[in-house]
Amino acid sequence: MRYISTRGDAPPRDFEGVLLAGLAEDGGLFVPETWPVLTSAEWRKLRGLPYPQLAARILSLFTGGQPDEATLRPMLERAYASFSTPAVAPLVQIDHRTFALELFHGPTLAFKDMAMQALGPLFDHVLTRRGERVTIVGATSGDTGSAAIEACRDRSAIDIVILHPEGRTSAVQRRQMTTVMADNVANIAVDGSFDDCQDLVKAMFADAEFRGEVRLSAVNSINWARIALQIPYYVASALALGAPDREVAFAVPTGNFGNVLAAWAARRMGLPISQLIVGSNRNDILVRWITGNDMSARAVEPSHSPSMDIQVSSNFERLLFEMLGRDAKATAEAMRRFRAEGKMPIPDAAWKSACQVFRGFALDDPGTLEEITRLHGQGYLADPHTAIGIAAAMHVPPADPAIPVIVAATAHPAKFPDAVRQATGLEAPLPPRLADLYDRPERFTRLPNDLGQVESFVRAHIRRNTA
Numbered sequence: 509m510r511y512i513s514t515r516g517d518a519p520p521r522d523f524e525g526v527l528l529a530g531l532a533e534d535g536g537l538f539v540p541e542t543w544p545v546l547t548s549a550e551w552r553k554l555r556g557l558p559y560p561q562l563a564a565r566i567l568s569l570f571t572g573g574q575p576d577e578a579t580l581r582p583m584l585e586r587a588y589a590s591f592s593t594p595a596v597a598p599l600v601q602i603d604h605r606t607f608a609l610e611l612f613h614g615p616t617l618a619f620k621d622m623a624m625q626a627l628g629p630l631f632d633h634v635l636t637r638r639g640e641r642v643t644i645v646g647a648t649s650g651d652t653g654s655a656a657i658e659a660c661r662d663r664s665a666i667d668i669v670i671l672h673p674e675g676r677t678s679a680v681q682r683r684q685m686t687t688v689m690a691d692n693v694a695n696i697a698v699d700g701s702f703d704d705c706q707d708l709v710k711a712m713f714a715d716a717e718f719r720g721e722v723r724l725s726a727v728n729s730i731n732w733a734r735i736a737l738q739i740p741y742y743v744a745s746a747l748a749l750g751a752p753d754r755e756v757a758f759a760v761p762t763g764n765f766g767n768v769l770a771a772w773a774a775r776r777m778g779l780p781i782s783q784l785i786v787g788s789n790r791n792d793i794l795v796r797w798i799t800g801n802d803m804s805a806r807a808v809e810p811s812h813s814p815s816m817d818i819q820v821s822s823n824f825e826r827l828l829f830e831m832l833g834r835d836a837k838a839t840a841e842a843m844r845r846f847r848a849e850g851k852m853p854i855p856d857a858a859w860k861s862a863c864q865v866f867r868g869f870a871l872d873d874p875g876t877l878e879e880i881t882r883l884h885g886q887g888y889l890a891d892p893h894t895a896i897g898i899a900a901a902m903h904v905p906p907a908d909p910a911i912p913v914i915v916a917a918t919a920h921p922a923k924f925p926d927a928v929r930q931a932t933g934l935e936a937p938l939p940p941r942l943a944d945l946y947d948r949p950e951r952f953t954r955l956p957n958d959l960g961q962v963e964s965f966v967r968a969h970i971r972r973n974t975a
């Protein structure tokens with residue numbers, strides 16, 4: 509299995525190369541050179557497998573035997589043993605056709621654990637065999653950071669530095685990152701938005717000298733391994749509701765477009781998915797694109813669903829590459845124009861064809877609170893991101909009302925206590941192992957949105973940790 513860059517100007521790599529590289533040297537994102545496609549009989553054989561086994565099988569389709577399924581299986585069994593339910597990602601019925609796929613039963617209470625808990629040991633396995641170490645620099649709007657820190661803390665071959673937008677995450681999200689005192693972990697609060705943090709990370713990858721010097725790697729969804737590890741839960745939930753003998757739809761609260769891209773990948777692999785419904789908050793660039801081919805960035809606005817306060821959705825580039833018939837030159841040019849002009853011209857034919865499967869719905873803050881209240885009245889306590897996903901599932905007309913819609917429930921309500929309290933009057937308690945989160949000391953460094961200062965910080969962090 510080889511991977512190519514969406515911008516066509518970086519050497520192809522194998523899975524391990526992609527895992528360690530994160531982003532391609534030409535600024536593009538790695539994608540499989542060819543997609544594995546399963547027959548209905550092959551999908552059926554996966555029915556009923558325990559989640560870690562299913563995940564190992566799916567991941568092995570992307571690793572090209574390195575690591576192989578026999579190596580991956582025990583690794584993933586251990587990874588998912590830390591989840592609070594043996595089902596790992598249970599399906600909860602909301603109404604006659606809507607199901608919540610709860611992806612927040614991992615250690616940091618968000619869907620990021622589904623990939624990250626496996627990614628930590630995977631990095632360790634590859635780095636130990638090669639005798640190498642890496643520096644992971646990641647950007648977070650709240651959840652990727654804590655999941656990545658939890659997965660990488662105290663691993664001797666990894667240094668990890670996470671950039672979050674100062675004051676723009678929930679306090680629980682921030683504290684989940686900044687109260688981890690492991691030597692290999694550092695947090696930077698950037699004076700800016702998530703998009704600024706993500707730009708800084710991409711700029712570090714574009715700085716060839718720095719990239720080589722620190723052996724830079726990524727755990728954001730720009731890293732293909734993250735997407736590969738997010739495909740299995742779409743497969744597991746679709747199979748549980750009757751696929752491949754019945755179609756399903758997914759609704760996904762969306763920011764960086766990684767989660768819904770994983771669902772798109774499952775469809776590309778032959779899983780019968782009728783619709784992919786994108787839910788957004790007021791940062792609705794993706795919904796504006798889906799509903800009117802308007803891909804134009806605006807300033808990021810804070811919302812009750814801070815993890816989706818994003819305007820530049822990195823993984824859109826992977827879809828763009830596919831929409832443009834895998835034309836890397838055209839993809840690179842569209843990305844260049846988006847960066848230069850804040851607008852991406854997408855040919856109408858490509859947009860129309862994507863819209864045969866993608867639908868979109870955006871909800872503002874008052875609407876999000878109303879949806880949490882409504883769901884609570886029905887007996888389901890949703891966090892603001894999940895509430896947007898469920899609202900999107902309810903508002904978008906179905907291709908066929910008999911097709912069930914599965915909503916990615918991406919975070920535990922306890923991560924967003926203010927919104928949940930406003931909407932329901934309830935205090936959503938943190939699990940006992942996080943009960944003293946507000947009493948723990950915090951450690952982070954405030955920095956301006958300045959590449960030089962962030963790079964110097966990363967260098968100093970590595971020196972300190974390896975001294």
Ligand SMILES: Cc1ncc(COP(=O)(O)O)c(C=O)c1O
Pocket residue numbers: 618619650651652729761762763764765766767768815816893894918919
């Ligand atoms: C709770 C939550 N919901 C939804 C999203 C959006 O997911 P994605 O960035 O993969 O589109 C995020 C951030 O990634 C998140 O943390």
Ligand SMILES: N[C@@H](CCOP(=O)(O)O)C(=O)O
Pocket residue numbers: 647648649650651652653727728729730763764766767815816822
């Ligand atoms: N919402 C994310 C933003 C980063 O997304 P990623 O999937 O690219 O890691 C967050 O919570 O940090």
